[in-house]
Amino acid sequence: MIEPITRDLLPPPLLLQDDVARRRDLLAAGVSQHALATRCRPSGPWQLLLPGVLLLANSPPTRRQRLRAAVLYAGAEAVITGVEALHEHGLAVSGNEEVHVLVPIRRRLSTRDFVRIERTSRPPRPEIIDGLPFAPSSRAAVDAARTSGDAEKQRAFLLAPIEAGLRSAEQIRTEINAGSQRGTAALRPLLEEPLAPLLTNTVHEGWARRITRQTPIPPPTWHVRVYDRADQLLGTADAWWDDVGLAWDFGHQRDARTAIRQSTFAKEGIVTLRTPLPHLRGNPVAVSEDLASAFLRATQRPRPPVRAVLTSGTVR
Incomplete structure (x- = not known):
């Protein structure tokens, strides 16, 4: 007993x-x-x-218990980095179940089971999230990328904080140059031209994606063309909630074309929310509230008879 x-x-x-x-x-x-x-x-x-x-x-x-166990095993100065830290920053990246933990270089600790221990002379200042220490998103992205042998995953890890609006391409580049050089040779070309302009152009979408994850509404479909019942193109929505016919416009400056698109959408019964880029970046809480309110309005009327189409196929 x-x-x-x-x-x-x-x-x-x-x-x-x-x-x-x-x-x-x-x-x-x-x-x-x-x-x-x-x-x-x-x-x-x-x-x-x-x-x-x-x-x-x-x-x-559970995942949470594995993270807690890794920190207790590694000690008081441990910092979780890599894929698990990216997840904690709200970034959807795929990886194995390894918990990558940084410890000061003076420590004598070995990798065990699901915990990968890395000794570093440049430990990051941790960001405490729900009681656990995580590396900043730039450090986590570089650590995840340089320890992966898959080129596509390396690209995904490096770009994740940029696309989410958490970091700029220059901040990621600075982190690569400042940190351990092991495994970084393949990373630098990923942030060189012509990729850098593309990253700059997608930052505002990263801000928008981050806001939608923090808003209590279903996730949208991104970049869709909307057609009326006669199959005439009405315009392109930056984000689209197909079940309720809600369009979100945030990627354009206010001009005659955006005004025409909004007017056309309105005539078809499409609820449209337009968010200026400075507001998108500077006031995410208010934008989240605007989105939730627009979604509620869209649910309170019949869905308009429109069809949304992705580049790769039909949404409806």
């Missing part, structure tokens, strides 16, 4: 965040060696995730 452990024998709540704790903290709190060994048996209620780090549950660890 497994020795019972009451809550008052466990460490303080701070050490039990996400039901993950260090073995030495459990021992210091009064949990016996026998209790730990018994509860961490294959059929027991606890499990060893990493050397010296336990999960106080017998279910597979």
Whole structure:
């Protein structure tokens, strides 16, 4: 029979965040060696995730628990970087389940299981998000790219913060030049001409994409051509919510063409929100509220009989 452990024998709540704790903290709190060994048996209620780090549950660890375990294993000065840090910054990139952790160069710690340990002489100042330390998006992007052997993924990692409006191409380039040079030879050409102008032109879309992720409405389709029932082109929407017939215009300066497009959309019953670029960049909370309000208006009338088309096919 497994020795019972009451809550008052466990460490303080701070050490039990996400039901993950260090073995030495459990021992210091009064949990016996026998209790730990018994509860961490294959059929027991606890499990060893990493050397010296336990999960106080017998279910597979969640992403959050893996991150917490990695930080406890790596120590107080650890910083999560790479793909997991990009995810925490709200960037949708694909990668493996490895948790890439930076530690000061003086530390003697090895990579174990799902944790990749990298010693660095230039540790970044962490950004604390929900109680865990993450590298800034520029450092995370470069670390993810230089440790990947896939050219397409390298490009995706480097461009993710730029497209989201979190960093400029120049900031990413500066990070490449300042950091470890291992694995960076293939990265510099990705930020050279003619790519740089393209990145500059997509920054405002990155701002918009970030705002939509923070707005409690469904995600839109980007860059669609809208046609009426007679198959006549009405115009192009920067972002489009097809189920309700909502168009968002943010990528153009106010001129005669945008005025005509908005008027044409309105005649067809399309709800259109136009956001000036300075407002898009400088007041994302207000823009998010505007989007939510426009979406609500669009749901309160029948969807107009229009058809939206992507370059690669039909939306409806």
